[in-house]
Amino acid sequence: MSLLEVDDIEVRYGAIRALKGISFHVEEGEVVALLGANGAGKTTTQKTVSGMMRPSLGEIRFDGERIDGLPAHDLINLGICHVPEGRRVFPLMSVAENLEMGAFRFKRPDPQLLARCFEMFPRLKEREHQYAGTLSGGEQQMLAIARALMGKPRLLLLDEPSMGLAPLIVRQIFDIVREINSTGVTVLIVEQNAAQALGLANRGYVLETGEMVLSGTGKELLADDRIRAAYLGEEITT
């Protein structure tokens, strides 16, 4: 049984079908990448898994249980933690308060976990009492990831963690994602940066205008001509 099974889901924004029946699965302990161009439906897929959106058709199962249609605030109690697109830290709360929000589902934040987050992101420790809105983009991304970790995820959903960040920071973030995965957290990552994502992922899926067009292991996809042409074009020429 897979940890996450998505079975032929359709999601609509009014009359527009953003997802036209896609299926995939994520095994416990894996890193799975969702790739595709802007508007392909990657973010919508993640939002549907985390309960921010409801599918109009299809089923989502987590640990074998139906979870489609459940609200986001219930899904986090199963250990589905979502780092949304654009980081979405709470700008008028301090770094420490943002981390406490991440542990909202618990009575109080786990102090050991908090210490580990600060160890993983020493920058956040330095800025513990600063408003999150005053952090740089990279620091906000680190905070968003640390905040999700405070919720003790079984499945971590990462939506474009590299967006708008300098290459050095992107590398740091991917290293940390690898480290998080090595502690047993399953990761479903959405990326435009296909090379980076596939370097990390066990498997990947490619979405195009709401449909799944390709899937395979990270290596297979990296070697696939269509992928190289569509998503790695720039990196081949440079």
Add this chain to the structure above:
Amino acid sequence: MHPVQDFLNFLILGLTRGSLYALIALGYTLVYGVLQLINFAHSEVFMSGAFGSYLVVNSVVEDGSRPPWYGVLAVIILGLTSGGLVGAGVAWCLERVAYRPLRRRGAPKLAFLISAIGASFFLSQLFGKLFNRLNNNNFPSFFDQNKHVVQIGGVYITLMQAIIMVSALIMMVFLDSLVSRTKLGRSIRAVAEDAPTAALMGVNIDKTISRTFVIGGFLGGAAGYLYGSALFFSNTMGFIPGVKAFAAAVLGGIGNIRGAMLGGLLLGVVEATVPTAPWYKPGWIGIEWTDVVAFLVLVLVLVVRPTGILGERLGRAA
């Protein structure tokens, strides 16, 4: 004539009124924070607090009874609590009946406004029907409200003024630490800043909105008790203080909790002192200019700072 002494007495009057405006303004600002919506029926929450607390207070003391000081204190606490609870209850129902169904259907802002105005008329008329439509109901008088508790020369603070200021201060300090330090407060701020992300953290948005109405309703209802005891109460009493408190919330920066407190106090002080300031010749302008000054100040502040004095932010003054 003692112009300075008069000025100081009017200043105290202004702080007293301002404390009430601040308590009511908090209800507007809290709800605005989580829903980006002005709850125009909040003035009726205030009014229902006055009626609710009257029913309770009138059943334990009668006009002219003179309980010892601890009895007076107990009745006042009872009045504040009962007014607050009735206000909280009315605010809770209001959210359930007048707002939540609209929110579920994704109604436009205008629909919320109409719903609020409808609810406001409904409550005002309902209380008129249930009780009476007199405009000068009074609480039983069971202690000397005008006793001077502090007197320095000709400047004094009466007992009722002290009760209003102290209880408002206690409630505001309590609210401020509730919002900035507790988990409930954090969830309210999270919903105000970014509701979908708050839900991802496990915050139940509907519950948080309900709780926000309840907290704001409690403060408004308790203010209704204080106002009713100091002056009078009626089914239409909510309108003017409601509008002033709304103005105070906007003045401080709507959605900003400390802004509402500051805006309320400032509005109360300005409207009481400006028309009576010592540099005016007696009889030139006077307290009949109170409302004119209050709204003139509001307009002037908004021209200079459209987002209010502390800006439109929920949570700490940023």
